[in-house]
Amino acid sequence: MTFGEHIRKLREQKQLLLREVASQMHIDTALLSKIERGTRIARKEQVEALAIALKENKNELLNVWMADKIVNMLKDESNSTEILKKVEEEIKNLTNKKQQL
Amino acid sequence: MTFGEHIRKLREQKQLLLREVASQMHIDTALLSKIERGTRIARKEQVEALAIALKENKNELLNVWMADKIVNMLKDESNSTEILKKVEEEIKNLTNKKQQL
DNA sequence: TTAAATTAGACAAATATTGACAAGTCAAAA
DNA sequence: TTTTGACTTGTCAATATTTGTCTAATTTAA
Numbered sequence: 001m002t003f004g005e006h007i008r009k010l011r012e013q014k015q016l017l018l019r020e021v022a023s024q025m026h027i028d029t030a031l032l033s034k035i036e037r038g039t040r041i042a043r044k045e046q047v048e049a050l051a052i053a054l055k056e057n058k059n060e061l062l063n064v065w066m067a068d069k070i071v072n073m074l075k076d077e078s079n080s081t082e083i084l085k086k087v088e089e090e091i092k093n094l095t096n097k098k099q100q101l
Numbered sequence: 102m103t104f105g106e107h108i109r110k111l112r113e114q115k116q117l118l119l120r121e122v123a124s125q126m127h128i129d130t131a132l133l134s135k136i137e138r139g140t141r142i143a144r145k146e147q148v149e150a151l152a153i154a155l156k157e158n159k160n161e162l163l164n165v166w167m168a169d170k171i172v173n174m175l176k177d178e179s180n181s182t183e184i185l186k187k188v189e190e191e192i193k194n195l196t197n198k199k200q201q202l
Numbered sequence: 203t204t205a206a207a208t209t210a211g212a213c214a215a216a217t218a219t220t221g222a223c224a225a226g227t228c229a230a231a232a
Numbered sequence: 233t234t235t236t237g238a239c240t241t242g243t244c245a246a247t248a249t250t251t252g253t254c255t256a257a258t259t260t261a262a
Contacts, residue, residue: 001191018239028222033240043220063180067187070171071195079164080192084185086168090102091181094172119208129253134209144251 003068004038007061010054011036024053041069104169105139108162111155112137125154142170 001009011021022032025046034040042050047065051058074080102110112122123133126147135141143151148166152159175181 017237019237029238030223030240031221033238037240039241040220059180063184063187066174066178067184067191070174070184070188071191073167073171074188074192075195077167079160083164083168083171084189084192086164087171087175088185090168090172091175091185094176118206120206130207131209131254132252134207138209140210141251 002038002071003042003065004036006064007050007054008036010056014054016054021050021053025049103139103172104143104166105137107165108151108155109137111157115155117155122151122154126150 011018018032018036019029022029025032026049027046031040035042035046042065044062044065047062048058050056051061054061074083077083112119119133119137120130123130126133127150128147132141136143136147143166145163145166148163149159151157152162155162175184178184
């Protein structure tokens with residue numbers, strides 16, 4: 001499930017209109033439509049505003065949004081698994097280094 | 102090991118100068134220096150040119166580069182593990198969908 | 203010290219992103 | 233069937249970011 005699909009589902013569950021949510025976010029309805037359909041990428045501040053408008057957990061929504069951005073980077077890669085392995089390794093390294101401080 | 106550290110190590114192992122490699126890549130020495138130090142991000146075509154100049158495997162170098170970009174997106178996140186889990190899940194989904202075609 | 207190698211800073215040019223508007227589609231109500 | 237309301241699409245100017253290079257440091261090695 002992409003970020004757009006995710007927030008559309010939430011919005012529909014809550015029976016809110018695009019224009020209602022968009023207005024709370026202080027953006028154009030058309031822009032929110034594009035974000036839900038994945039033709040535009042939301043900015044971080046917009047995700048935060050969205051969390052408020054939808055009464056969802058901000059961090060959780062930001063995680064979905066970030067994951068979606070990474071998936072988009074990897075979706076055309078044949079080696080995505082190998083790349084992800086490298087990422088995990090490196091993140092582990094960074095975490096260790098941080099702890100040493 | 103970041104992408105920059107990686108290519109610097111390779112270059113030094115091969116005893117090549119920044120200016121030699123940069124010239125082969127048709128870019129300024131200063132730019133390659135920044136890429137190695139991580140203050141500039143290489144473009145895909147530059148990574149490919151680098152692979153040629155360093156006589157390294159292109160795909161492997163591209164993977165290191167891509168992993169580095171993802172690590173940079175995640176390095177300030179407290180939830181990077183959770184995010185990566187979502188990414189893997191989604192990639193798995195995409196792979197399945199592709200196979201269905 | 204000198205000379206070569208590397209790095210930093212500043213800049214214009216090129217690219218990309220942004221948000222809005224207007225016009226479009228579509229389905230359901232009148 | 234017309235109208236209405238919800239959503240979508242295409243386009244555009246404004247803004248922001250990225251790019252590569254130049255020049256001027258700074259570091260390094262002889």
